Amino acid sequence: MYVKRMWIPVSVLILSWAALxxxxxxxxxxxxxxxxxxxxxxxxxxxxxxxxxxWSESYYMNFEAVTAADAGGTTGLPDGAAVYRxxxxxxxxxxxxxxxxxxxxxxxxxxxxxxTVVTAATGISGTTMVYxxxxxxxxxxxxxxxxxDSFNAGSFYTIRFDFIVGSALFDYHNGTNTxxxxxxxxxxxxxxxxxxxxxxxxxxxxxxGGTFSINTPSDIASIVQSGKIDNFRVxxxxxxxxxxxxxxxxxxxxxELIPGTYRFSVYVxxxxxxSVTPAVLxxxxxxxxxxxxxGPYASHSDTSAAAAFxxxxxxxxxxxxxxxxxxxxxxxxxxxxxxxxxxxxxxxxHDVNDEDIGSILIAAPSLEFIPExxxx
Numbered sequence: 001m002y003v004k005r006m007w008i009p010v011s012v013l014i015l016s017w018a019a020l021x022x023x024x025x026x027x028x029x030x031x032x033x034x035x036x037x038x039x040x041x042x043x044x045x046x047x048x049x050x051x052x053x054x055w056s057e058s059y060y061m062n063f064e065a066v067t068a069a070d071a072g073g074t075t076g077l078p079d080g081a082a083v084y085r086x087x088x089x090x091x092x093x094x095x096x097x098x099x100x101x102x103x104x105x106x107x108x109x110x111x112x113x114x115x116t117v118v119t120a121a122t123g124i125s126g127t128t129m130v131y132x133x134x135x136x137x138x139x140x141x142x143x144x145x146x147x148x149d150s151f152n153a154g155s156f157y158t159i160r161f162d163f164i165v166g167s168a169l170f171d172y173h174n175g176t177n178t179x180x181x182x183x184x185x186x187x188x189x190x191x192x193x194x195x196x197x198x199x200x201x202x203x204x205x206x207x208x209g210g211t212f213s214i215n216t217p218s219d220i221a222s223i224v225q226s227g228k229i230d231n232f233r234v235x236x237x238x239x240x241x242x243x244x245x246x247x248x249x250x251x252x253x254x255x256e257l258i259p260g261t262y263r264f265s266v267y268v269x270x271x272x273x274x275s276v277t278p279a280v281l282x283x284x285x286x287x288x289x290x291x292x293x294x295g296p297y298a299s300h301s302d303t304s305a306a307a308a309f310x311x312x313x314x315x316x317x318x319x320x321x322x323x324x325x326x327x328x329x330x331x332x333x334x335x336x337x338x339x340x341x342x343x344x345x346x347x348x349x350h351d352v353n354d355e356d357i358g359s360i361l362i363a364a365p366s367l368e369f370i371p372e373x374x375x376x
Contacts, residue, residue: 139215165227175209286358288351
């Protein structure tokens with residue numbers, strides 16, 4: 001027997017659901033009672049093996065269980081929630097310089113000419129690198145092949161650090177002082193400053209022999225360079241960093257994922273042992289977290305929704321457990337004819353539009369159907 005399938009436009013289905021909501025409100029019957037307040041991924045906590053990381057290489061990502069004690073407690077979490085660390089590690093070895101014995105120079109930072117590099121117990125945050133290049137021929141070099149992933153040629157990387165200088169020229173070259181040319185000039189600043197500054201793009205293309213250098217390029221007038229650097233961080237920027245869970249639209253023993261609005265939520269908390277002077281060497285707190293929901297048959301061309309959150313956002317305080325969430329509207333994950341349809345939930349341990357390394361504690365993911373639609 002031949003059965004003709006009828007495909008109904010998503011916009012019609014959404015309107016139909018809206019009509020059902022109105023009807024259920026008017027006659028006192030809640031047609032979505034099995035959905036309200038229900039976590040549709042109950043049992044799929046971060047200890048569930050369906051969560052997968054984009055990278056298994058530990059120098060790109062860490063996704064690991066954390067004890068309640070190491071997390072600083074679980075007050076504010078749902079009972080029994082598993083706590084995990086999600087981290088983009090620092091590719092720069094000893095980027096906080098805390099593994100260096102003062103006043104020794106940090107490993108792999110090589111002076112040239114009469115340039116000098118040492119460490120001091122104070123300066124920016126804990127142990128700090130201190131350098132001096134009094135002449136144009138003086139330099140301090142760091143070969144980027146010493147990064148944890150060996151500086152993969154053809155890939156893109158971003159360099160970040162904190163510094164105290166009056167004037168400086170930071171340079172990226174191919175190891176023989178032949179300019180690529182990439183150099184960054186700093187002038188007229190005081191106090192502790194972040195690199196890159198607002199005017200600088202510090203993303204670089206990796207080449208064989210790539211070297212970060214504090215020096216004066218040959219075509220630039222000589223300046224005396226003396227300053228302090230700390231919290232030197234490098235992230236590869238041409239790859240994604242997320243953990244992901246695929247949620248089938250039809251699952252045995254659970255409500256079907258029907259067309260409409262969904263809310264994906266996760267609890268987050270800053271890791272007390274990871275900070276600008278970390279108790280765990282070379283680990284830094286995340287400056288942001290991004291949540292994303294992707295699914296089929298959205299009513300618009302976009303099939304995903306994402307939102308970034310930051311610990312310094314208004315009313316945000318990640319010193320204790322806080323829930324963050326993103327809504328996706330007009331999602332149409334369910335189709336009897338397409339039982340393999342899935343909704344993909346992703347957690348990134350950074351703001352994907354402002355990439356940096358960092359570690360964040362996460363717990364208690366949830367996915368809820370919102371019958372009345374998003375209020376965000």
